[in-house]
Amino acid sequence: MRENPDFGPKNVYVAFLDILGFSEALMANKIEDIEKLYRTIEQVFIVDNSKAMNRNKEGILDAFGKIGLDHLLNEFEDSSIDAHSVSDSLFLWTSDDSALSFQQLTHYVNRLLTQFLIYGFPARAAITYGEVAVRTVKTGFHPQRNVFGRGIAKAHTLEGLQVWSGAIVDDVALSHVLLRKSFGETMVNSLYREKFLVEYEVPMKKGEVKSYTALNWTVNFNKNEFGKMGRGIVEKFTDHNKKIDDWSVRVKIDNTVKFFNDMKTRQR
Known part of the structure; x- marks a missing residue:
């Protein structure tokens, strides 16, 4: 991941991730403890995941060259993911609308959810495709980055x-990847075949599915x-002194456990 300068407006793949119960954890713990945990998050999630993504990208580009798809290299070499975070919210967007950028973003968000x-911080996210602009405004104190x-x-x-606690990819993003013809179709089909992407009846607000x-x-x-995580999802919602005696939290837990068990059944 790299921080790009002013950008767009441009149509790219976009993700928004929210950490559930983070505000409650802040109020229930010393700020020093949360800061220490945040530093761990920055290292493990941001730095280490970025390195893993770069290795994955390099492997794909190398494979393209070996199978005679050199004409695709220029399109993918500059693909990257940028991000902007505020407290418990994380915005992510790709530098372009290539199929590789879609693959990188979905893998990155997926790893973030797990980690x-x-x-102890269950999260929720959504990925779509749309317009993004980044503007840096110079103030009297320090540059302000607006996304x-x-x-x-x-x-x-x-x-x-x-x-x-989970994430969805909307049809707009998937449809745009498929416009990349053969490679886009191959990428999406591979993600479904590996059960990385799954069709699912997602629980929504107002009792809708x-x-x-x-x-x-x-x-x-x-x-x-x-096996360990299946027994520990409820505990993860209570980590860092978070409470689960609210019915809305219990519903989120039940839906997360159901998804986990459904995926466990599918992977047998």
């Missing part, structure tokens, strides 16, 4: 409609971790 959960656009607004709205493509964050666990 936030492991560290805005319809893509950001839509991802934020979609994230907030879900009632679980809608069919979406969801990120299967459970694929990041090995068999031993799978």
Whole structure:
């Protein structure tokens, strides 16, 4: 991941991620403890995941060259993901609308969901495709980075409609990837075949259930971790002195556990 200068307005892939219960954790713990945890999050999630993504990208580009798809290299070499965070919210967007950028963003968000959960911070996210602009305003104190656009607004709205810890990819993003013809279709089909993307009846607000493509964050666990996490999802919602005596939190937990068990059944 790299921080790009002023950008857009441009149509790219966008994700919005929200850490559930983070405000409550802040109020229930010493700020020094939260800061220490935040530093761990920055290292493990941001730095280490970025390195893993770069290795994945390099592997794909190398494979393109070996199978005679050199004409695609220029399109993908400059692909990257940028981000802007405020407290418990994280905006992410790609530098372009290539199929590789979509693959990188979905993998990155998927890993974030898993690792936030492991560290006791269940999260929720949405990925879409839309307009993003970044403007740096010089003030008398320090540069102010402003991120805005319809893509950001839509991802934020979609994230907030879900009632679980999980993530969805909307049809607009998937449809645009498929416009990349053979490679886009190959990329999406591969993600479905590996059960990285799954069709799922997602629990939404107002008691609604809608069919979406969801990120299967459970694929990041090995068999031993799978068993342990299945018994520990409720505990992850209570980590850092968070309470779960509110019915809205209990519903999120139940829906998250159901998804986990459903994916466990599908992977047998």
